Amino acid sequence: MARLDVIEKFHGISFPGHLHNKDSMQFALKFPFQDTDILIVSYPKSGTTWMQEIVALITNRGDPHLIQTVPNWTRAPWLEHHYAAAVLEASSITPRVITTHLYHHLLAPALHGSKAKVIYVSRNPKDVAVSFYHYHKMANFLPGPGTFSEFLNQFLEGTLCFGSWFDHVKDWSSQTATMNNLLHVTYEEMWLDIRGTIKRLSSFLQCPLVEDEINNCVKHSSFSSMKDNKMINHTLIPPEIVDHSKSSFMRKGKIGDWKNMFTEEQNQHFQNVFKSLMQNCPLEFVWEAQDEASSFEVLFTSAIVSIEATAWLTNRANRSYSLQQETL
Numbered sequence: 001m002a003r004l005d006v007i008e009k010f011h012g013i014s015f016p017g018h019l020h021n022k023d024s025m026q027f028a029l030k031f032p033f034q035d036t037d038i039l040i041v042s043y044p045k046s047g048t049t050w051m052q053e054i055v056a057l058i059t060n061r062g063d064p065h066l067i068q069t070v071p072n073w074t075r076a077p078w079l080e081h082h083y084a085a086a087v088l089e090a091s092s093i094t095p096r097v098i099t100t101h102l103y104h105h106l107l108a109p110a111l112h113g114s115k116a117k118v119i120y121v122s123r124n125p126k127d128v129a130v131s132f133y134h135y136h137k138m139a140n141f142l143p144g145p146g147t148f149s150e151f152l153n154q155f156l157e158g159t160l161c162f163g164s165w166f167d168h169v170k171d172w173s174s175q176t177a178t179m180n181n182l183l184h185v186t187y188e189e190m191w192l193d194i195r196g197t198i199k200r201l202s203s204f205l206q207c208p209l210v211e212d213e214i215n216n217c218v219k220h221s222s223f224s225s226m227k228d229n230k231m232i233n234h235t236l237i238p239p240e241i242v243d244h245s246k247s248s249f250m251r252k253g254k255i256g257d258w259k260n261m262f263t264e265e266q267n268q269h270f271q272n273v274f275k276s277l278m279q280n281c282p283l284e285f286v287w288e289a290q291d292e293a294s295s296f297e298v299l300f301t302s303a304i305v306s307i308e309a310t311a312w313l314t315n316r317a318n319r320s321y322s323l324q325q326e327t328l
């Protein structure tokens with residue numbers, strides 16, 4: 001099936017032309033955030049949809065009506081998509097839940113001075129790469145993935161649509177030191193402790209829940225229940241845009257699926273690139289579900305308190321400030 005166009009680079013990054021254009025990008029960069037807004041931010045395939053579901057459930061006290069009747073691109077539109085302006089204008093839901101894959105340095109001017117609550121979702125990059133590879137096979141609005149080896153190289157070089165995972169994660173996570181209204185949550189943390197994550201999110205969103213409401217949030221955000229939900233599983237999207245014979249959007253939902261795709265050599269190369277690009281970054285990632293030592297560390301990723309981490313974050317914050325000045 002024919003692939004749709006990828007737009008020219010915007011601030012050095014390619015975006016799918018089916019959903020983005022220069023006007024929609026400008027709209028995102030100048031968006032007047034309201035203090036009541038909730039902004040979900042992620043690099044693709046990091047648990048974006050899962051977070052959209054959890055936030056919708058929390059703000060509706062566990063009631064699944066909204067998530068079962070309104071597609072996620074309407075109830076939590078991607079700010080940079082061409083339809084976002086119309087959807088947000090027509091929406092009467094408060095709080096507005098908005099999603100984005102854009103980098104912090106691009107949105108910083110729009111977010112400056114806003115009290116909008118920002119949730120950054122990240123996932124271990126090996127699983128992101130595998131999930132993204134499979135999604136490229138089915139999403140005709142993205143370029144063809146080629147072999148997994150070719151795709152992995154592009155992922156590591158940061159030349160895929162939406163840019164570099166490394167830059168994205170460093171750009172946003174560095175803001176936890178300076179942005180009081182930013183919460184960093186990982187996919188693995190949701191997977192390993194969904195109840196605890198929901199409690200933490202409901203507290204951050206100032207939407208305390210009773211036990212029954214938490215139970216409903218857990219139930220309706222499970223992989224099995226989301227997999228069958230047409231409002232998020234992409235089955236409402238026409239087959240010429242998303243071809244479900246090639247893969248599925250709700251594919252496996254696991255930690256460590258990369259082990260089924262990576263050769264030893266690819267893994268070694270990945271580790272080397274990761275080590276070099278993340279050398280001053282204190283974030284830890286869970287690479288497989290049974291890795292208890294790492295999973296213990298990830299639970300604390302969003303509340304980094306070590307002196308070393310603070311120094312790194314301050315450094316990143318200064319760099320981000322310079323980037324903001326350049327953007328302005």
Ligand SMILES: Nc1ncnc2c1ncn2[C@@H]1O[C@H](COP(=O)(O)OS(=O)(=O)O)[C@@H](OP(=O)(O)O)[C@H]1O
Pocket residue numbers: 042043044045046047048049050127130131132134191221222223224226249250251252253254257
């Ligand atoms: N509830 C739940 N539990 C576990 N895993 C889940 C869940 N919901 C979504 N997913 C998995 O998240 C992956 C899709 O990521 P995104 O939603 O960020 O994709 S997108 O950027 O919006 O296209 C994709 O990962 P893979 O299965 O590894 O491809 C989804 O299966």
